[in-house]
Amino acid sequence: MSEVRFHGRGGQGVVTTSKILANAFARTGQFGASFPMFGFERRGAPVTAFGRFSDKPVREKTQIYYPDVLVVLDPSQQNSDAVFQGLLPDGMMLLNSSEKEVDVSHENLKKLGVVDANKIALEEIGLPIPNTVIAGAFAKLTGLLDIEPVANALEDYFEGSKLEGNIVCAKRGFEEVALYEF
Amino acid sequence: MNTKAKERSQIKVITGNAAAAIGAKLARPDVVAAYPITPQTEVIEQISSFHASGEMDCELITVEGENSAMNAVMAASLAGGRVFTASSSWGLVFMYDAILATAGARAPVVMVNVNRETPGIIAVSSGQQDMISTRDSGWIFLIAENCQEVLDLVLQAYRLAEDYDIQVPVMVHYDGFYLSYLSEVVDVPFQEDVDQFLSVLKDQPQRTTLKPGKKLGCGSHGILGGYLELRHKHVTAMERSKAKFDQIDKEYEEIFGRSYGGQIEKYKMDDADVVLVGSGSMCGTIKSVIDEKREQGIKIGLLKMRMYRPFPSEKMIAALKGKKAIGVVDRSLNFGFKGGPIYTELKSFESKLEGAKLVSFIDGIANTDITKENVGKMIDMTGDLANGKDVQEVTWVSYPEAQGGI
Known part of the structure; x- marks a missing residue:
């Protein structure tokens, strides 16, 4: 089972990213379960979500303290202690950032993916909502699933031109994420 | 299921x-x-x-x-x-x-x-x-x-x-x-x-x-x-x-x-000496911890309450009688009683449980997470009770200030 923790802010689509990935895993015959943790729903407030992806049904209903993968949609949190807390050895991180050279380090970080998801989303759907780009980039970084199930999962969350735009977002995220190994 | x-x-x-x-x-x-x-x-x-x-x-x-x-x-x-x-x-x-x-x-x-x-x-x-x-x-x-x-x-x-x-x-x-x-x-x-x-x-x-x-x-x-x-x-x-x-x-x-078994769901109960009683989403986490504890040879099971009113007393007594120790996990308080609500209600049937001892765990209140570590602690404490050790009656698992009991 892979345990993934998502960090972002209300309005960035953190919750939807985690739902899309759970949906994509289900489409491969595997199991996914994800949930966010916040108080009142509001834009701009920090949001954390938790995703568990496995070939067996997921039973745990607790938050994730020892993640295998970190997904950071809000670049301002990239070096926060709270983000890195509990990252397991050989850990991975996916970061939404416009910086050419990102300053991220942690003793357990083995693989880093960086993608300018806001820019891609602005170009494709006209809104700086990074979630579907991130979902596509997640597939590439982790290798846990292919891009097709991620793109197919989007039909449960978008329709019409928004669906088409977000499929392009996910595919560009998959293609354009820059990978670094440590 | x-x-x-x-x-x-x-x-x-x-x-x-x-x-x-x-x-x-x-x-x-x-x-x-x-x-x-x-x-x-x-x-x-x-x-x-x-x-x-x-x-x-x-x-x-x-x-x-x-x-x-x-x-x-x-x-x-x-x-x-x-x-x-x-x-x-x-x-x-x-x-x-x-x-x-x-x-x-x-x-x-x-x-x-x-x-x-x-x-x-x-x-x-x-x-x-x-x-x-x-x-x-x-x-x-x-x-x-x-x-x-x-x-x-x-x-x-x-x-x-x-x-x-x-x-x-x-x-x-x-x-x-x-x-x-x-x-x-x-x-x-x-x-x-x-x-x-x-x-x-x-x-x-x-x-x-x-x-x-x-x-x-x-x-x-x-x-x-x-x-x-x-x-x-x-x-x-x-x-x-x-x-x-x-x-x-x-x-x-x-x-x-x-x-699901109707009023109650029994998870690995048949040969269990020690049982946790729980309800709701915590039961998924408890099942995964039970699997880990069983690999260490600890005979632990879960009784999941699916029906709370009416209280499924007959089914619970039949499933729990003769066990060594039972830990009841409540995600709520029972003002006026030290133990949690489900614990207090099950306690009223204690004389029919053929010697099974009961303890109360309160956890998961106000989003405090019922973590795998917390479940492990509850299993260990209930196991201690089964082995004749002295265990306090009520434990607020996520509130260390009250670890001395009420």
Whole structure:
């Protein structure tokens, strides 16, 4: 089972990213379960979500303290202690950032993916909502699933031109994420 | 849970709230009345969406508050309709007088309550305190562990509430945040199969309903003997609902391929010396920790309460008697008692448990996470009790300041 923790802010689509990935895993015959943790729903407030992806049904209903993968949609949190807390050895991180050279380090970080998801989303759907780009980039970084199930999962969350735009977002995220190994 | 692959269904990844709304839609209610509240809001959003698109052919009353929601569905139910509503926490207690009236009138209302801490200390967070605050209302209470069980229990709730021999309102509880917003794989049944499952209700005698122009009472007044007669009938109907719920679980399996065991679900109980008793979403976490502890040779099992009112005492006693030690995990408080509510209630049957010792764990209040570490600690402490060590009666697991006990 892979345990993934998502960090972002209300309005960035953190919750939807985690739902899309759970949906994509289900489409491969595997199991996914994800949930966010916040108080009142509001834009701009920090949001954390938790995703568990496995070939067996997921039973745990607790938050994730020892993640295998970190997904950071809000670049301002990239070096926060709270983000890195509990990252397991050989850990991975996916970061939404416009910086050419990102300053991220942690003793357990083995693989880093960086993608300018806001820019891609602005170009494709006209809104700086990074979630579907991130979902596509997640597939590439982790290798846990292919891009097709991620793109197919989007039909449960978008329709019409928004669906088409977000499929392009996910595919560009998959293609354009820059990978670094440590 | 036993599952068989079901060809006539659709796999979806949805939240517990969506599962509740889809369950309600599949039951084809005549009237839905509700008011939104975190973490239940998505249930109402989904039902409004089904209503707007024409997928759901019901009267949808968007009331100005929860008290009106319950009064509206009670009245519609007494007029013979199938009804649904949903609430949580402050909303649930704002409809409290109507909840009592609905039970007294024996109106077969079905609702979901998305568990959240109650007024007193403002906490937008999970906890079963709202369930405890309404437990003595005369409703039947069912509790779900995961999103699939939310959907399944909503459908089973209609069979129970509207059964001619029962006619008691049913509330399906599921943990706010941990289940309301959890997206996971749910097997959504086909409408034809749900229609078949619920068709039994059409073949029974017609219950008494209000009819325009007819001088007929529902929810009668009663004093002295009349009151006693109504209350006694209500209590005996609730007792009957236990076996009825077990039977509905079996019939559900025949059509949908899923069975949970009725009033209680037993997980690795047969050879267990030590047992945790739990309810709701915590049970998934407890099962995964049990598997790890069993690899270390510890004989531990779980008794999951699926029915909380009526209290499934006979099934629990039969499953727990002769065990060495039992740890009861409560996600709520029982003001006036040291131990949690379920612990206190089970404790009243201690003399029938053939020497099994009981301890109380309080955890998961106000979103404090029932972690795998916490579950491990509860298992270890209950194991210590089984081995004759001195263990304090009540432990607030996530509150170290109270580790010395109350």
